[in-house]
Amino acid sequence: xxxxxxxxxxxxxxxxxxxxxxxxxxxxxxxxxxxxxxxxxxxxxxxxxxxxxxxxxxxxxxxxxxxxxxxxxxxxxxxxxxxxxxxxxxxxxxxxxxxxxxxxxxxxxxxxxxxxxxxxxxxxxxxxxxxxxxxxxxxxxxxxxxxxxxxxxxxxxxxxxxxxxxxxxxxxxxxxxxxxxxxxxxxxxxxxxxxxxxxxxxxxxxxxxxxxxxxxxxxxxxxxxxxxxxxxxxxxxxxxxxxxxxxxxxxxxxxxxxxxxxxxxxxxxxxxxxxxxxxxxxxxxxxxxxxxxxxxxxxxxxxxxxxxxxxxxxxxxxxxxxxxxxxxxxxxxxxxxxxxxxxxxxxxxxxxxxxxxxxxxxxxxxxxxxxxxxxxxxxxxxxxxxxxxxxxxxxxxxxxxxxxxxxxxxxxxxxxxxxxxxxxxxxxxxxxxxxxxxxxxxxxxxxxxxxxxxxxxxxxxxxxxxxxxxxxxxxxxx
Amino acid sequence: xxxxxxxxxxxxxxxxxxxxxxxxxxxxxxxxxxxxxxxxxxxxxxxxxxxxxxxxxxxxxxxxxxxxxxxxxxxxxxxxxxxxxxxxxxxxxxxxxxxxxxxxxxxxxxxxxxxxxxxxxxxxxxxxxxxxxxxxxxxxxxxxxxxxxxxxxxxxxxxxxxxxxxxxxxxxxxxxxxxxxxxxxxxxxxxxxxxxxxxxxxxxxxxxxxxxxxxxxxxxxxxxxxxxxxxxxxxxxxxxxxxxxxxxxxxxxxxxxxxxxxxxxxxxxxxxxxxxxxxxxxxxxxxxxxxxxxxxxxxxxxxxxxxxxxxxxxxxxxxxxxxxxxxxxxxxxxxxxxxxxxxxxxxxxxxxxxxxxxxxxxxxxxxxxxxxxxxxxxxxxxxxxxxxxxxxxxxxxxxxxxxxxxxxxxxxxxxxxxxxxxxxxxxxxxxxxxxxxxxxxxxxxxxxxxxxxxxxxxxxxxxxxxxxxxxxxxxxxx
Numbered sequence: 022x023x024x025x026x027x028x029x030x031x032x033x034x035x036x037x038x039x040x041x042x043x044x045x046x047x048x049x050x051x052x053x054x055x056x057x058x059x060x061x062x063x064x065x066x067x068x069x070x071x072x073x074x075x076x077x078x079x080x081x082x083x084x085x086x087x088x089x090x091x092x093x094x095x096x097x098x099x100x101x102x103x104x105x106x107x108x109x110x111x112x113x114x115x116x117x118x119x120x121x122x123x124x125x126x127x128x129x130x131x132x133x134x135x136x137x138x139x140x141x142x143x144x145x146x147x148x149x150x151x152x153x154x155x156x157x158x159x160x161x162x163x164x165x166x167x168x169x170x171x172x173x174x175x176x177x178x179x180x181x182x183x184x185x186x187x188x189x190x191x192x193x194x195x196x197x198x199x200x201x202x203x204x205x206x207x208x209x210x211x212x213x214x215x216x217x218x219x220x221x222x223x224x225x226x227x228x229x230x231x232x233x234x235x236x237x238x239x240x241x242x243x244x245x246x247x248x249x250x251x252x253x254x255x256x257x258x259x260x261x262x263x264x265x266x267x268x269x270x271x272x273x274x275x276x277x278x279x280x281x282x283x284x285x286x287x288x289x290x291x292x293x294x295x296x297x298x299x300x301x302x303x304x305x306x307x308x309x310x311x312x313x314x315x316x317x318x319x320x321x322x323x324x325x326x327x328x329x330x331x332x333x334x335x336x337x338x339x340x341x342x343x344x345x346x347x348x349x350x351x352x353x354x355x356x357x358x359x360x361x362x363x364x365x366x367x368x369x370x371x372x373x374x375x376x377x378x379x380x381x382x383x384x385x386x387x388x389x390x391x392x393x394x395x396x397x398x399x400x401x402x403x404x405x406x407x408x409x410x411x412x413x414x415x416x417x418x419x420x421x422x423x424x425x426x427x428x429x430x431x432x433x434x435x436x437x438x439x440x441x442x443x444x445x446x447x448x449x450x451x452x453x454x455x456x457x458x459x460x461x462x463x464x465x466x467x468x469x470x471x472x473x474x475x476x477x478x479x480x481x482x483x484x485x486x487x488x489x490x491x492x493x494x495x496x497x498x499x
Numbered sequence: 500x501x502x503x504x505x506x507x508x509x510x511x512x513x514x515x516x517x518x519x520x521x522x523x524x525x526x527x528x529x530x531x532x533x534x535x536x537x538x539x540x541x542x543x544x545x546x547x548x549x550x551x552x553x554x555x556x557x558x559x560x561x562x563x564x565x566x567x568x569x570x571x572x573x574x575x576x577x578x579x580x581x582x583x584x585x586x587x588x589x590x591x592x593x594x595x596x597x598x599x600x601x602x603x604x605x606x607x608x609x610x611x612x613x614x615x616x617x618x619x620x621x622x623x624x625x626x627x628x629x630x631x632x633x634x635x636x637x638x639x640x641x642x643x644x645x646x647x648x649x650x651x652x653x654x655x656x657x658x659x660x661x662x663x664x665x666x667x668x669x670x671x672x673x674x675x676x677x678x679x680x681x682x683x684x685x686x687x688x689x690x691x692x693x694x695x696x697x698x699x700x701x702x703x704x705x706x707x708x709x710x711x712x713x714x715x716x717x718x719x720x721x722x723x724x725x726x727x728x729x730x731x732x733x734x735x736x737x738x739x740x741x742x743x744x745x746x747x748x749x750x751x752x753x754x755x756x757x758x759x760x761x762x763x764x765x766x767x768x769x770x771x772x773x774x775x776x777x778x779x780x781x782x783x784x785x786x787x788x789x790x791x792x793x794x795x796x797x798x799x800x801x802x803x804x805x806x807x808x809x810x811x812x813x814x815x816x817x818x819x820x821x822x823x824x825x826x827x828x829x830x831x832x833x834x835x836x837x838x839x840x841x842x843x844x845x846x847x848x849x850x851x852x853x854x855x856x857x858x859x860x861x862x863x864x865x866x867x868x869x870x871x872x873x874x875x876x877x878x879x880x881x882x883x884x885x886x887x888x889x890x891x892x893x894x895x896x897x898x899x900x901x902x903x904x905x906x907x908x909x910x911x912x913x914x915x916x917x918x919x920x921x922x923x924x925x926x927x928x929x930x931x932x933x934x935x936x937x938x939x940x941x942x943x944x945x946x947x948x949x950x951x952x953x954x955x956x957x958x959x960x961x962x963x964x965x966x967x968x969x970x971x972x973x974x975x976x977x
Contacts, residue, residue: 126739126864127893149745171688182686184695185663198951204929206860208660208892210649210699211929212936212944212974213956217662217695221688238745261604267627267716267801322804323745323811329803382684386604414686415605451682451689458690466690473676478691480962484955496690 023047024107026065030086034068034110037078042069053111056096056103058461064091064105071116073191073199073230080228080490081197083110089493092224094134094166097158099378100459102170102223102495112228114165120144121231128236129188129205134165134229141234150236153180156455157363168229171221173455175272178413179321182455184220186235192219192227195486205233218481223457224492226485240321243271244331245349245358248316248338253277253396253408255342256314257389260412262340263318264385268333271321273413274362277392278313280409284361287368316412317358365409372405373422375431377438381445382416382454394444395419401440402433416454442468463498501525502585504543508564512546512588515556520547520594531589534574534581536939542569542583549594551669551677551708558706558968559675561588567971570702572612572644575636577856578937580648580701580973590706592643598622599709606714607666607683612643612707619712628714631658634933635841646707649699651933653750656891657799660933662698664713670697670705673964683711696959701935702970704963718799721749722809723827723836726794726816731755731874731886733820734792735867738890740818741796742863746811749799751891752840755870756791758887762839765846794890795836843887850883851900853909855916859923860894860932872922873897879918880911894932920946941976 025045026034034043044050044067055061065088070076083090089109096103105111114135121131125148132141138152139160145151154167155174166172168190173182180186189203203209203216219226250256256275263273276284318338320330331348338346349355369376383391392408399406410417419441423434442452442465452458452465467475479497483489503523504512512521522528522545533539543566548554561568567587574581583589592613599609603626610619616630617638623629632645633652644650646668651660658664667681681687681694697704728734734753741751754762796816798808809826816824827833847854861869870886877884888895897919901912920930920943930936930943945953957975961967 124862124864125743127862128742129862148743171692173686173688177686182688184692194951194955200949200951200955202952204860205862205927206893206929206932208651208655208860208889208894208932209929210651210660210931210933210935211940212948213700213704213959214649214662214695214698215952215955215959217692220692222691226691238743238747240745264606265603265626265716267718269716323807325807326800326804329801333801382682382686384602384605384607384683386602411686415684416686449683451684451687453688454684454686455688457688462689470690471678473672473678474680474693477672477678477693477962481691481693481959484958484962 023063024065027086030082030088033082034066034079037082038068038070038075043067044069053093053113054105056101057099058101058104058459060101060104060460062105062107064109064111067111067113069113069116073193076112076193076228076230077197077199079112080193080195084195084197084488084490087488087490089490091492092165092169092228094163094169095161097162098166098170098457098459100457100461102457102459102492104460106494114163117230123148125150127205130234130236132164132232132234134163134168134232136164138162138164138167145236149239151239152234153177153186153237154183164232165229168220168232169223170457171455173411173414173416175274175411178273178411179269179271180237184217187216187220187232188235189233190216190219190229191231192229194227195488195491200227203233207235221457223459223496225482225496226491228491240271241323242327243319243321243355244327245355246318246331246334246338246346247349247358248318248346249344250314251342251344253314253392254389256316257392259316259338259340259343260388261386262337263334264413266333266337268320268330270318270334270413272317272319274317274410275412275417276315276362276365276409277407279405279407280365281313281315283368284364287371317362369407369420369422373424375423375425375434377421377434379419379438379441380410380416380454380456381419381441381450381452382414383445383448383450385413385415387448387450388412388415388417390448391417391444395441398437398440402437404430404433404437406437414454415450458496460495463496466496467498501541502543505564508560508566511560512544512557515560516546516548516553521545522547531571531591532583534579535577536579536582536937538579538582538938540583540585542587542589545589545591547591547594551671554590554671554706554708555675555677557590558671558673562673562675562966562968565966565968567968569970570643570647570706572641572647573639575640576644576648576937577934578939580935580937580970582938584972592641595708601626603628605683608712608714610642610710610712612641612646612710614642616640616642616645623714627717629717630712631655631664631715632661642710643707646698646710647701648935649933651889651892651894653752653889656751656889657747657749658715662695665694665698665710666713667711668694668697668707669709670707672705673966673969678705681711685713699935701937701974703960703974704969706969718749719801720805721797721799721833722805723833724796724809724812724816724824725827725836726796726824727822728792729820729822731792731870732867733818734794735870737794737816737818737821738866739864740815741812742891744811744815746798746808748796748812748891750795750797752795752888753890753895754793754840754843754887755885757883757885758843759791759793761846762842765849795840847885847898847900851902853901853903853912855899855912857897857916857919858888858894858932858934859897859919859928859930860892861923861926861928863891863893865926865928866890866893866895868926869895869922873919876915876918880915882908882911882915884915892932893928936974938973941974944974945976
C-alpha cells in the first residue's frame, strides 16, 4: 500500500473537484510523478481542477493540512522541478487548457495554463501571430510549464524568452488568494512588477491560473545559412560579429565539430564531412587543438527584406577561420538543416550510455572562453564533452558523456560538471539559461548568487507562500 | 533656520563623503527638492556619492538614525517621486555618471545611474547601437531615473520601455547591503527575477548603483507618415489595424483634432487646417460628435526594407474615415512633423492656465472606448480635455485644461480626472503608462489593484527595506 491522502482531506477534495477530479489510484498517480530529469516520486493524489476557484480551494485545504502542492504542466522539464515528494499533492492543469481570447490589435492572447504551446501556436496562426517561446518540446509542453521555467528556445535570440513575452498573470498564492499582476498593455509604470517574478519561479511562489501573453507578428519568410569554421574560436568570434551588426538573426545555433560528426554519421543528416577538422573524444586526451565548428543562422522577415538581411548575416559570418557560408536553397534544405540539429540529443547516446546535459549561459563575447574551459575540462577529466546550443544568447548545452556503470568515470563526470559551472560563474554567466533550477541545480544557484541575494529570494518566497507548501525544496536549497 | 542633519550624522557623513560630498546650505538643498510635479520639499542635506561603497555607508548611517533617503537622478519626473520630505536626506547620483563598459558583441552597456540618457546614446552611436528608452527629457534625464520610473517614450512601441531593456542591476537595499540581480546575458532561468522588480520601484526598494543595459542596433534609416482621420474612432481603429499587421512601427503617435489645431495655430507647426473637422472646447458642451484626429507613424530599418514597410503601414493606416496618408518626403519634413508633436505640451498652456496631464494606458483595442469616455467626461464637466500620446502602446496623455483660480472649475477638473481613471480601470488599463506613481497617484494605485496585490507589494517592500527608510510615502499609500 502506498501512502495516500488523509481521509478528511480526501473527502473534502473529492467534494470540491467531483468524483473524476481527483486521482488516487497508484497506477494513475505514477504517471504524474516524473519529469525529464529521470527523477521520480509518487504523489499522494493528483488534482485536476477546471477553474481558478477550485485551485484556490485546493490550496486552502492543503494549507490547512500542511500538505505540499506541486503544480504540473506536462512534465517535460529536465530538472526535477515537477517531481513531487512522497507527501505531496500534484495539481495538474491539463483540464484548464482553453484559449480565452485572442486580440490581434492588442497583440495578446489570454490563456489557461494547461494549454499546449503547440495548440496555442495553431490557434494564433490564422491571425498571423505567434508566441515566441519555442522549446524543443513545444508540441507537447504546456504554457504553464513554459511560464514556470521561463522557457526559451532558438527564437529567443530575436524574440526573447518567456519572461519577455508575458504581460499579466493571475495566480493563486500559497495562502489561497487570487492575485493578478500586470495588465494587457505593453507599457506600465504602476507599482512593483510582480508578474515577471512569477515567470521562472517553478511553482514555488504561486499557481498561475491565467496568463496574458504578448504576441508577435509572424514574418512571412525565412532563410537559413550554414557556416563552417576551422575551430570553435573562429565560430565564437563570428557569433559576436553577428550580434554586433543590425540584422538580428531569428536563430543562431552553434555546434562543435563532434556534434557535426554525430549529426552526420549517427543522425544521418546531410552534413559536411569534417575529417581533419573535427575533434574526437580522444583529442582531449591527446591535447590536440580544438578544430571544427558550425553555425546555423536564420533570418526571417518580409520578402523585400530577406535578400539584404541574408547578405548582412553572410558578411558577418565570414571572417578569420571561416571555411564557407552556404545558404539553404529552399525550405526543404532549411528543414533538413534543422533536422540535423534536432537529431543531436539522441545521437549523443551512441557515444556513451550516460550524458549530463547542462544549459549554461554566458555573455556572447565570452563564448570562446567558455568553450576553451570546456575543452580543458574534457582533457583534464579524459571524457568527451560536446557543446551545441543557442549561441546568439550565449546559451550552450554542454554535454558530458560517460558510463554511469564505471564509478571512476562517473566521478570524473561530476568533477567535469563542477569545473564547467566554476567557469560559467567566473565568466559572469548563469547556471541555467532556459531549463531552470528544480532539484538539480539548487546548490549551484546558491554558489552563483550572493548570500544576500539568496536571503532576499527566501524572504520573498515567504511573502507569497508563508507556510512553504508550494513546491517545497525546489529552486532554493534547504 | 531650516532644519538640518543631527550633528553626529553630519560629522559622520562628511567624513564618509569628504567636504564637498555633502551639501548642507539651504540654497543648495533647495535645488534638490523639486521635480516636474510642481511639488517641493527642502531636504536636510544632499549627499553626492561617487562609489557604491559610499552609498552603502550612507544607507547604513541613515538606517541607524532612522532618516529617510530619497534617491535622485535629475528630477525630471512628474509625480513627486523624487520630492523629499523635510526630514529626508537626498542622495543625488550626479557624480556616479560613468559608462563602465560598452560590449557590442554582447549588446550591453554597463553604466552608473547618474549618466544622462542622452550622453549614453552619444557614447553608443559609434557602435551603431542605442538604448531604447527615449522620454521627452532624454537629453537631461538620468539612466537611474529612467530605471526608477520605468521610463518609456515613443520608441517603446517597437523596442520596449526601460524594464524590457535592462539585464542586471547592482543595488543597495534599505539595510545597506549590496546585491546584484540578473546577469549580462539575454537569457536566464536561475532563480527569481529580482532585477525587474526594481525597475519602476521609484527608489522605494533599493538604490541602484550600476545597471547592465540591453542595447539594440540602430536602424540605418527611418521614414515618417502622417495620416488624417475624420474622427478619433477612425484613428483608433487604424491603430489597431497597424498593430495587427507584421510591420511594427518604430513610433505610432496619436493627436486629437484639438491637438492638431494647437500644434498648427500655437506651436506654428506645418499642420493641416482641420476646420470643420476639429473639436473645440465648446463641442463638448454642445454634444456634437467628435471630429478630427491625426496619426504620426514611423518605420525604421535598412534601406532595402523601408519601401515595403512604408507600403504596409500605409495600407494599414487607410480604412473607413481615413482622409489622407502622406509620407514625409525627407528628413527635414520628418523633423518638422515631430517638432509639432513636441510643441504640444507648451501650447496647451494657451488654452487654460491649469493642466492636469495624465498618462494612462489601456489595451490598444480599447482606445476608442477610452477616447469616448474622455469626451463624455469633457461634456459632463464642461472642460476642454485633449488627448495625444503613444497610441501603439495604448498610452495616452489625457490633458484636462482648467483655471486653477476658479474653484468651481478646479472641482470639475478633479471630477473629470476621477472619471478618466474609472474608465481606465474599467477598460483593464493601468493608471500610469510611463510617468509612474510617486506621490500623485498612490491612492489611484490602491484603487486599481486588489487589496491582496497591494498587501504583497507592501510585504515585498518590507523585505528590501525593513525600516521603511527608502523614499517613504511614495508608490504605496500610507
